[in-house]
Amino acid sequence: MTIDARSDTAPKISFVSLGCPKALVDSERIVTHLRSEGYEIARRHDGADVVIVNTCGFLDSAKAESLDAIGKAMAENGKVIVTGCMGAEPEQIRDAFPGVLAITGPQAYESVMSAVHEAIPPAHDPFVDLVPPQGVKLTPRHYAYLKISEGCHNRCSFCIIPKLRGDLVSRPVADVLREAEKLANAGVKELLVISQDTSAYGVDIKYQTSVWKDREIRARFYDLADALSEFGIWVRLHYVYPYPHVDEVISLMAEGKVLPYLDIPFQHASPNVLRAMRRPAHQEKTAERIAKWREICPDLAIRSTFIVGFPGETEEDFEMLLDWLSEVKLERVGCFKYEPVKGAAANDLGLPLVPPEEQERRWHRFMAHQQGISAKLLQRRVGKRIPVLIDEANGTVAKGRSKWDAPEIDGSVHLTSRRPMRVGDIVTAKIERADAYDLWGTVG
Numbered sequence: 001m002t003i004d005a006r007s008d009t010a011p012k013i014s015f016v017s018l019g020c021p022k023a024l025v026d027s028e029r030i031v032t033h034l035r036s037e038g039y040e041i042a043r044r045h046d047g048a049d050v051v052i053v054n055t056c057g058f059l060d061s062a063k064a065e066s067l068d069a070i071g072k073a074m075a076e077n078g079k080v081i082v083t084g085c086m087g088a089e090p091e092q093i094r095d096a097f098p099g100v101l102a103i104t105g106p107q108a109y110e111s112v113m114s115a116v117h118e119a120i121p122p123a124h125d126p127f128v129d130l131v132p133p134q135g136v137k138l139t140p141r142h143y144a145y146l147k148i149s150e151g152c153h154n155r156c157s158f159c160i161i162p163k164l165r166g167d168l169v170s171r172p173v174a175d176v177l178r179e180a181e182k183l184a185n186a187g188v189k190e191l192l193v194i195s196q197d198t199s200a201y202g203v204d205i206k207y208q209t210s211v212w213k214d215r216e217i218r219a220r221f222y223d224l225a226d227a228l229s230e231f232g233i234w235v236r237l238h239y240v241y242p243y244p245h246v247d248e249v250i251s252l253m254a255e256g257k258v259l260p261y262l263d264i265p266f267q268h269a270s271p272n273v274l275r276a277m278r279r280p281a282h283q284e285k286t287a288e289r290i291a292k293w294r295e296i297c298p299d300l301a302i303r304s305t306f307i308v309g310f311p312g313e314t315e316e317d318f319e320m321l322l323d324w325l326s327e328v329k330l331e332r333v334g335c336f337k338y339e340p341v342k343g344a345a346a347n348d349l350g351l352p353l354v355p356p357e358e359q360e361r362r363w364h365r366f367m368a369h370q371q372g373i374s375a376k377l378l379q380r381r382v383g384k385r386i387p388v389l390i391d392e393a394n395g396t397v398a399k400g401r402s403k404w405d406a407p408e409i410d411g412s413v414h415l416t417s418r419r420p421m422r423v424g425d426i427v428t429a430k431i432e433r434a435d436a437y438d439l440w441g442t443v444g
Helices: 021-036 060-076 091-096 109-119 161-165 173-185 221-231 246-254 271-277 283-296 315-328 356-379
Strands: 012-017 050-055 080-084 143-147 190-194 209-212 215-218 234-237 261-263 301-308 332-337 385-394 397-402 413-417 426-434 439-443
Touching (some): 021 050, 021 080, 021 109, 050 060, 173 190, 173 209, 173 215, 173 221, 190 221, 215 221, 234 261, 301 315, 301 356, 356 426, 385 413
Parallel strands (some): 012 050
Antiparallel strands (some): 209 215, 385 397, 397 413, 426 439
16 A cells, blocks of 8 residues: 655655555554644655655565565655564565665664654644644545554464564553543444454453543453443454454444454364464353354344465365364455465474465355355345445445445445445345345445
């Protein structure tokens, strides 16, 4: 994502944000700092005083994308500051681009600002320095990501996030709620709660309490979700692990307090593969737990991601994954082919690698299998009236999302109406047809 700008009088920073929503929140914080000090965000690299590239370093393909973005910035501008996950291991960046001004790791906001100050001091202007109370957001006005913690205390063998971002550090619950209130007051209709492990929120700080609106609230997954529901906007929970205490939050969904949606990165279903992955939580009881959740909240939609072709994955393991998908019937599913990550423990497991051509075959089989499941599940929506949050509008034609769909990763609802629709509106639509991913309906 490249961010646009406005003025011709202030120092200009061109900004490139790569990677996941958690990195996007980091970018928002940096841009908010920049705007508060009077910097403007430039439309082009060659019109800027400095370029900042917020990198992703999780997979080799992501590193390649980051290096490409840095190379483009160096070619078009020459004054480049690099931050983000790839900055945690700066040697590869320095080897490729020795002329970059500075390299910082993720969440290093002060280091980024120091590098900007050294490259081009801020122009202090009381009129320019003002920023909105909610900060500068890189998402559309009607939804925002709310990051509740940094880092991760899990040690999955395929992941290097703890090396890049450190162990779990939860934000005080009052700080999270203050940010959520500012967003709600600014017109945000949907909060997307994110972290590396959302259901582990507060473990590191022993669920300490803090005062919010004259009452004490614990820094605990359930208590936070319950408090967020009081703002009267959509609350969507991402990156949740299926720990037993998640059961409590399902009751909030049944009561309509938070959206009946969970994003759970299951990654696989075979016990052998899960052990090799060193996945947390009680994976062997996951199917039973999902069944229990759906008893509590029949409207629940679960989205997940999976990895095929992990080292040691056999045909039997893969068939077990397909059978599990048929059993639990997840509404939204993504799939990745395993890609080695430098520094990950999976590289040293000594397990046989799945050939790339077999990974490709399994990926196509997985996607075709899940497509059939998704198509049948979406047919249940046909003939029903559902709320839809509009993301794009062009008069009487619009595209939005149901409460079972997160932006950019899930499906869409395509709408027509007799009256013009507006971005950010929540409308009621009658669903007339469905395919494997999207819905079509009318508002009237």
